[in-house]
Amino acid sequence: MTLPPVAVAITDAIVSVRGVSKTYAGGFQALKNVHLDIRRGEIFALLGPNGAGKTTLISVICGMVNASEGTVTADGHDTVRDYRAARAAIGLVPQELHTDSFETVWATVSFSRGLFGKAPNPAYIEKILKDLSLWDKKDSKILALSGGMKRRVLIAKALSHEPKILFLDEPSAGVDVELRHDMWRLVRELREAGTTIILTTHYIEEAEDMADRIGVIRKGELIVVEEKATLMRQLGQKQLALTLQQPLATVPAALAQWPLTLSTDGLTLTYSFDAQKDDTGIAELLAALGTEGIHFKDLRSSESSLEDIFVSLVHENKEVTA
Template identity: 85%
Template sequence: MSATLLSTPVADAIVRVRGLSKTYAGGFQALKNVHLDIRRGEIFALLGPNGAGKTTLISVICGMTNATEGSVTADGFDTVRDYRAARSAIGLVPQELHTDSFETVWATVSFSRGLFGKPPNPALIEKILKDLSLWDKRDTKILALSGGMKRRVLIAKALSHEPKILFLDEPSAGVDVELRHDMWRLVRALRDAGTTIILTTHYIEEAEDMADRIGVIRQGELIVVEDKDVLMRKLGKKQLTLTLQHPMERVPESLARWPLALSADGHALTYSFDSQQEDTGIAALLRALGEHGIDFKDLHSSESSLEDIFVSLVHEQKAGQ
């Protein structure tokens, strides 16, 4: 499957990426002709295996890495020609905090706001710290904080200049469950207030829960960009598993119209079909089983998760090479 460039109206796209490629010294091509529109006010999840190009794409959009080819605009500003204006629209939460160890939480967050030419706003800084449960740590030096608290500081720094676009690069990696839940509550509140959120994550269930749209990148190429619900309808699978009263040796040929799989021990039949496919065949299948004297004692249905779809997409691309 190839990614389709959606014709998002200019007014609705807060980030526009066109023909973006990045080749590092030595010839490694991290990004290959990437086209992407991020819509205002959405949560967009960028998924991909390690080394797929997620962090490189974010780095180019945020102006920290120069592209080899292509262009990016953020909130209408070209990230090369109008770097300062474009960058002021962006907040970035990286994976690690490497600086400010001897500064207090209040000082480092306030300083980050000043870096973007914003006037002091103690009330805003107080609100951000309270929202992130950092208020009681405001006078604590960064080096004295736990890893989870440092991650909260990263988010506070990114929000300090009131960006319209917030990038979260693996925000939940290595953090405790409480922080993860706090973080996603904050993300939802920011989205509801109009902030556009772009996140990369290894926790695919979070993308399934949070995202409006999904992009999958592999080996520097966007292989799919789609509304989450549409993606799961298009590529998802449904399964009906029947636990039999008596084991079978094989599926009768007269039931061949249904793609039935018999378990190794003969105790279960599984009927798989596409999510978009009408499932009216289930009733006919059950009638046919009855006509063949095949009784079942339990019935269980399930459907693909986003993780199942992600894995199938990545394996599909590998098989096609």
């Protein structure tokens, strides 16, 4: 399976990654020659299995890990040579829950704002806490909060200095449904206000719902970067399942031109096809079934989800170029 090359010169890019590789002590190569542009104001979802390099890539972009090779710019600032300016443009919500346990919610979020040299803005902090349903906890010490509430505090801290770029590294891991809804509502509002959102998630339905573009990383290599709709159109397939009136022992040789699979009980024939290319295949298949004396009593169609596409990309044996 071959996809179009990843664009390397997006003029409205707010994050640009050029030839980034990272090799840790001991020789493990976590990233391999990654090129990526993230557009200003988009929601970009970075998908990949555990250990694929997602967190390492985010850490390099945020300046917390030094790349072995390559360069990164954030909002026009080199993340190594101009670290402070680059980091000031970025808010990061990490996977791990690490907060100042003995501080109050209000104090730790306000302190985070001050770390980036921002003047106090109680009205803005209040808005963040209310948006994240933390207002009634503003005077509570963080050690007294539940895990879900601590996750909300991390998001509030990341937003405290009004970043142009927000990284959400597995933000839904272990959180309740209410927080998930609050968080995605806030993400949409931030995007509408011009904030660029980059998220990694194991909840692929969230990426399908939220993202403008999708990137897939596998074994440290970025194998696909594409518009979500284009990716699903290029790689998505549809299936037509036919429930037969009588079971078949095998698929007749006369139907070999169609990619058909037969269920173990012989009662369901499934036809997989590319909806963009298959103009006459279904009609011809149904006619051929009639010719062979095969009759069906029900049919239903389904379409590949982003999760199906992700699994096929990550696990396929063919070489995929990006």
